[in-house]
Amino acid sequence: MKFEVENTMIDFNIQYGNGKKLSIQIDSVGFITVKAPKDNSKEMIISAIESNGKWILEKLEEIRKARELPQAREYHAHGKFLYMGKERPLHELINCSDVNEEVLKKRLKKFYMARCKEIVEKRIKIYQKQLKVKPKIIEIVESKVKWGSCSSDRKITFNFRLAMAPIEVIDYVIIHELCHITHMNHDRSFWRRVGSVMPDYKEKEEYLARHSHSMLL
Known part of the structure; x- marks a missing residue:
């Protein structure tokens, strides 16, 4: 979905679940997910986005600035890599023992x-x-x-x-x-x-x- 916050259009996905509270999550690349109880209406979700608008925009700006900086991949056991949409430490994906960066x-x-x-x-x-x-x-x-x-x-x-x-x-x-x-x-x-x-x-x-x-x- 899309919603305008302070003249800025933001995109977010909604995930309905069995939880009792609505939460807003922003991952390391700026992808916004609203996790909402099943009985929450879209109006309630948009209201939550609007009331948290300033925080969302600040967080997105932080991520944007970070993305402008050159980031070298860290090829060691705890370096982070995406898999199925989530960041995982390298050691959860492959064997990291006793090898150099090129092998990794x-x-x-x-x-x-x-x-x-x-x-x-x-x-x-x-x-x-x-x-x-x-x-x-x-x-x-x-x-x-x-x-x-x-x-x-x-x-x-x-x-x-x-x-x-x-x-x-x-x-x-x-x-x-x-x-x-x-x-x-x-x-x-x-x-x-x-x-x-x-x-x-x-x-x-x-x-x-x-x-x-x-x-x-």
């Missing part, structure tokens, strides 16, 4: 390649049934410019860095590329098809646009 980089890339393949192969089965299409070949690749691609011969590729994204964002890229099997262009028919499976796909696009800089090795 190779191990981490191999980890992401394997996890991305595993996730995509599982999730794509769900959406190819819904869309009634089936890719001929699925590959996990390294790319600096594309999250996924689909060729006219039904070969679909996915960027291994997708393993760093939340599952719903990975799902969006899968749906996007599957829809290209029947609609090779980004025309109205294509977007209608994407929207028929994932109505809030624009939020997922925005996530990738905002956070791609942090989804790097």
